[in-house]
Amino acid sequence: MHWVNVAVMLVMITSGWGIYDDDVIVRGFHFSPFWRLGDWAAWSLNWHFAGMWFLVINGLFYLGYGFATGRFREKLLPIRPAEIVRTVVDTLHLKIAHEDITVYNAVQKLLYIIVILAGIAQVVTGIAIWKPVQFSGLVSLLGGFQTARVLHFAGMTVIVGFLIIHVTLALFVPKTLWAMLTGGPKLKPRTRVEGGHAT
Amino acid sequence: MRSPFRPDSLPDPAILDNHRPLINSLERRGLLRGGLSLGALVMLTGCDVKRPEAVKSALLAISRLNDDVQALLFNPNKLAPTYPASMILRPPKFNAYYDVMNVKPVDGATWRLEVSGLVADKRPWTVQDLQALPQSSMVIRHICVEGWSYIGGWSGPTLRSFLEHVGADLRARYVAFRTADDYPSSIDMATALHPQTLLATAYGGDTLTDPFGYPVRLRMSTKLGYKNPKWITAIEVTNTYPGGFWEAKGFPWFAGL
Structure with missing residues (x-):
């Protein structure tokens, strides 16, 4: 699911930049053609509206899996503020503790939660600007069509910001890349208490 | 909620030992790898991604499908x-x-x-x-x-x-x-x-x-x-x-x- 998401996210982001360039939100800020998917806006749009299905279907599987198996709760919670501060300080000293790649640190947890929420928000704001009449209630909830459009753009910048940190740090700890390609280290059968009974 | 893919109890180790070679050859990742290359093969033969026209006709096909979805979403009232x-x-x-x-x-x-x-x-x-x-x-x-x-x-x-x-x-x-x-x-x-x-x-x-x-x-x-x-x-x-x-x-x- 991760690598489908990588492909789909790249399609959605770069085709989105192609659509954006027709009528910029930040004055004077354009994406150069090199970064844009699609010869021009019509094809960027077609890429975007093709990619959306894969994004949503893959995303639903990912969320369904994460919630149903308890993976989200196990991996992403709890987050303690003190831990966040400590991890940030360590990272700034280039002390990246990632010996056990099956356990996320507090900053990782926070970033993963942010990017998952940003992904969901992109779908919601995307629906609002795709169908502003059919979902006019959603549009007014988001503060109007142009606001929804700016939120859709802002969601993109959050995801791109995450990607920059995510990819940089993954390159710092190359063994995570191998784990991501192979499915991660084999966990020893653990004695664990779950749902009230030991397995 | 526990993983639906995790067995309730571990099997008798003796059974595992008896079938060790078979288990070693049974790899989920192998299936995934195989699936991926099969998928890639299908895509390469069905639609040559090196030809932009092939990509565009695929995009247009999805766009026509989206036209139908949009018609379904359209509420005439x-x-x-x-x-x-x-x-x-x-x-x-x-x-x-x-x-x-x-x-x-x-x-x-x-x-x-x-x-x-x-x-x-x-x-x-x-x-x-x-x-x-x-x-x-x-x-x-x-x-x-x-x-x-x-x-x-x-x-x-x-x-x-x-x-x-x-x-x-x-x-x-x-x-x-x-x-x-x-x-x-x-x-x-x-x-x-x-x-x-x-x-x-x-x-x-x-x-x-x-x-x-x-x-x-x-x-x-x-x-x-x-x-x-x-x-x-x-x-x-x-x-x-x-x-x-x-x-x-x-x-x-x-x-x-």
């Missing part, structure tokens, strides 16, 4: 939000595939609207004929596919009243338009019958000016800007897909809001 007349932008924003300097005005006195296709009465229409139909007004947001939008106030007969007047087959699939600026366009019948689909002859209470489609243009609250042709000269009711100017260049046909 759902009205677009309307705004107070004080918010109307004057003059409206001009946009076409050419510059405003190249607009060729249409003479309203000699202008005739041709009617063809699945209609009972094919007599051409004059400006006065259109004015004789019941008039509607709406102040709606115009949304361009590029992303910009503005509030505009439009009046004229509904396309529905026009179609009913000429005895059009309202079960036909498409209503197609031809224009003085060579900008063919077409819409689905459901949208044509929507109460906020007007044959607009006025903007903000005044007769349309030349750059904005005088004497008559289409204005729909439920479609993107490029679906609204100006300077209409002919309307046809048909079951044959008529396409349109931007649609021929790759833009989606339904373009519903």
Whole structure:
């Protein structure tokens, strides 16, 4: 699911930049053609509206899996503020503790939660600007069509910001890349208490 | 909640030992790898990604599928939000595939609207004929596919009243338009019958000016800007897909809001 998401996210982001360039939100800020998917806006749009299905279907599987198996709760919670501060300080000293790649640190947890929420928000704001009449209630909830459009753009910048940190740090700890390609280290059968009974 | 894929109890180790070689060869990742290469092979043979035309035809196929999804999402009774007349932008924003300097005005006195296709009465229409139909007004947001939008106030007969007047087959699939600026366009019948689909002859209470489609243009609250042709000269009711100017260049046909 991760690598489908990588492909789909790249399609959605770069085709989105192609659509954006027709009528910029930040004055004077354009994406150069090199970064844009699609010869021009019509094809960027077609890429975007093709990619959306894969994004949503893959995303639903990912969320369904994460919630149903308890993976989200196990991996992403709890987050303690003190831990966040400590991890940030360590990272700034280039002390990246990632010996056990099956356990996320507090900053990782926070970033993963942010990017998952940003992904969901992109779908919601995307629906609002795709169908502003059919979902006019959603549009007014988001503060109007142009606001929804700016939120859709802002969601993109959050995801791109995450990607920059995510990819940089993954390159710092190359063994995570191998784990991501192979499915991660084999966990020893653990004695664990779950749902009230030991397995 | 525990993983549905995790067994409740571990099997007897002796059984595992007896079948160790078999278990070692059974690898989930092997199946995934195999699946991936099979998928890649199918994609490579079915659709050569190195040829841009193949990618484009695949994208167009999905776009046509999206047209159907959009038609399903379209609620014929759902009205677009309307705004107070004080918010109307004057003059409206001009946009076409050419510059405003190249607009060729249409003479309203000699202008005739041709009617063809699945209609009972094919007599051409004059400006006065259109004015004789019941008039509607709406102040709606115009949304361009590029992303910009503005509030505009439009009046004229509904396309529905026009179609009913000429005895059009309202079960036909498409209503197609031809224009003085060579900008063919077409819409689905459901949208044509929507109460906020007007044959607009006025903007903000005044007769349309030349750059904005005088004497008559289409204005729909439920479609993107490029679906609204100006300077209409002919309307046809048909079951044959008529396409349109931007649609021929790759833009989606339904373009519903």
